[in-house]
Amino acid sequence: SQQGEEDPQALSIQEGENATMNCSYKTSINNLQWYRQNSGRGLVHLILIRSNEREKHSGRLRVTLDTSKKSSSLLITASRAADTASYFCAGLSGSARQLTFGSGTQLTVLP
Amino acid sequence: EADIYQTPRYLVIGTGKKITLECSQTMGHDKMYWYQQDPGMELHLIHYSYGVNSTEKGDLSSESTVSRIRTEHFPLTLESARPSHTSQYLCASSADRGDNNEQFFGPGTRLTVL
Numbered sequence: 001s002q003q004g005e006e007d008p009q010a011l012s013i014q015e016g017e018n019a020t021m022n023c024s025y026k027t028s029i030n031n032l033q034w035y036r037q038n039s040g041r042g043l044v045h046l047i048l049i050r051s052n053e054r055e056k057h058s059g060r061l062r063v064t065l066d067t068s069k070k071s072s073s074l075l076i077t078a079s080r081a082a083d084t085a086s087y088f089c090a091g092l093s094g095s096a097r098q099l100t101f102g103s104g105t106q107l108t109v110l111p
Numbered sequence: 112e113a114d115i116y117q118t119p120r121y122l123v124i125g126t127g128k129k130i131t132l133e134c135s136q137t138m139g140h141d142k143m144y145w146y147q148q149d150p151g152m153e154l155h156l157i158h159y160s161y162g163v164n165s166t167e168k169g170d171l172s173s174e175s176t177v178s179r180i181r182t183e184h185f186p187l188t189l190e191s192a193r194p195s196h197t198s199q200y201l202c203a204s205s206a207d208r209g210d211n212n213e214q215f216f217g218p219g220t221r222l223t224v225l
Binding site for chain 1: 115117146151152153154156159169170199201203207211212213214215216217218219221
């Protein structure tokens with residue numbers, strides 16, 4: 001079953017603009033993670049936010065988590081063409097401690 | 112760059128062939144995973160392992176099998192490939208300490224079954 005659903009499915013912006021991607025999930029989580037995937041490649045971990053945290057920053061990335069709404073957002077500030085990729089949220093939950101991935105947002109940053 | 116490797120990167124093979132997708136990691140991670148991903152779609156967990164001699168099926172039913180004889184190695188085998196197995200297969204590993212379950216991914220194997 002799909003843990004996370006991402007919105008929008010695709011986003012196209014100009015270089016220098018900010019990009020915001022949203023993720024909603026269904027079950028309780030221990031933490032929520034964001035990953036990036038370049039076309040045809042494996043995923044790269046970007047940032048992790050724990051269930052007791054509300055906001056976290058890493059460089060140009062800002063992640064928020066609202067456990068009452070079961071939602072998270074990823075903000076990329078001052079986007080660059082190299083940020084073009086698919087971005088996935090993934091929730092860690094359950095006694096088996098598995099990550100369940102959302103469907104992803106395809107971000108295109110135009111130069 | 113994560114120290115997790117997958118071979119082959121691309122494989123085109125005929126129906127009925129037996130194939131093994133290799134995955135190895137040099138980070139000493141206990142937990143390893145196999146995901147299946149169709150183009151533009153989410154990842155689906157098909158197998159995972161807690162450590163040597165441990166294998167479990169994931170959320171998505173798969174006709175593939177896995178083995179974990181050594182910590183660093185987690186191969187996936189399809190006894191008889193079919194066109195429905197065409198997909199990208201991603202291997203990952205994690206140290207899974209506390210509630211930090213960051214996973215490190217290999218580059219993937221893109222499998223096409225004719």
